[in-house]
Amino acid sequence: MKKEEQEMFDINNQLIEFKRAIEEAIIERGSDGKTSVIRSSYLINLIHDAVKFELIKNGVDSQKIYPHLGETKPEIKLAGFLKHKDQDICVVPDNIPKIKSVINWGPMAFQNKWDKYGQDYTNNTLVINVRSQMSSLAKNADTLFERTFAEALNLHMKYPELVLGEVYLIPVHEYDDAEVSKHNVAFKTNKTNVEKYISFFDSINNREIGDEFYKYERCALLIVDFNQEQPRLFENNQELIDAGIISQDFGIDYSTLSFNGFVKELLSIYSTRFDINNLLTEENRW
Numbered sequence: 001m002k003k004e005e006q007e008m009f010d011i012n013n014q015l016i017e018f019k020r021a022i023e024e025a026i027i028e029r030g031s032d033g034k035t036s037v038i039r040s041s042y043l044i045n046l047i048h049d050a051v052k053f054e055l056i057k058n059g060v061d062s063q064k065i066y067p068h069l070g071e072t073k074p075e076i077k078l079a080g081f082l083k084h085k086d087q088d089i090c091v092v093p094d095n096i097p098k099i100k101s102v103i104n105w106g107p108m109a110f111q112n113k114w115d116k117y118g119q120d121y122t123n124n125t126l127v128i129n130v131r132s133q134m135s136s137l138a139k140n141a142d143t144l145f146e147r148t149f150a151e152a153l154n155l156h157m158k159y160p161e162l163v164l165g166e167v168y169l170i171p172v173h174e175y176d177d178a179e180v181s182k183h184n185v186a187f188k189t190n191k192t193n194v195e196k197y198i199s200f201f202d203s204i205n206n207r208e209i210g211d212e213f214y215k216y217e218r219c220a221l222l223i224v225d226f227n228q229e230q231p232r233l234f235e236n237n238q239e240l241i242d243a244g245i246i247s248q249d250f251g252i253d254y255s256t257l258s259f260n261g262f263v264k265e266l267l268s269i270y271s272t273r274f275d276i277n278n279l280l281t282e283e284n285r286w
Helices: 003-009 011-039 042-057 119-123 137-156 194-203 237-242 262-273
Strands: 076-079 084-087 089-091 126-132 164-171 218-225
Touching (some): 042 089, 042 126, 042 262, 084 126, 126 137, 137 164
Parallel strands (some): 164 218
Antiparallel strands (some): 076 084, 089 126
8 A cells, every 4th residue: 555545544634434334324214224324333443444554654564564554354353361352453573483272371371272473472472452431431331441442451461561542532522413313414512521531541541561451552642622623632631621621620631541652652661571562564563
């Protein structure tokens, strides 16, 4: 894929398409359309590709990213402590051999399952998971937080040095379900409790070796206002304060969770633990 073709996957372009797709579905099919487009994975795959684009921009070899940019398969299924699970985005090393072995740990020890990659290969794999929640954010917050905890525990309990990233998208305003049912694009007047989400992701961010297994090496919380022609992705506290989304005296620095710099910082962390050149193109090797 040519460089100019890759540019279409920039996060701002992807958010424009995200908004277009969900609102077109609402206008055409109402509530069923909105539910269908979300369940189809089309929307979240837009964010997957934005992350992959950032990896490539930062020198990562596109052929080492699974699934490749613009594709949804194959995903890499890693054997964690608790379960085998497909990972949203993996960047795999090119000089670590895959060593197939029987899983003899945790609850899978007696299920006659195989790990096709082995400890070293998996440990050297950069993993990024991507999620979004577009509705019922207040109702589902605790469940979502518990699930996020579990994903990191599953991998870090088996691979304590593995570099793990989490990208999570939430809207400032949810779409108004009553209006959506009438095929109208409209938003709820009340705002998402963004401070709660920032506080949660801040508490599991910036993991170092020896830290709790439930933490991530780097989290990116995408706070997006879709209630304007061009979706707005916020980057820092002052922008959120000016928009009336967080209070003036909110004490956590949101910029440490912004999408800007997320991939660069993950790669920097990786370079302190493993050979970063395993992931990069030849011309970008350190």
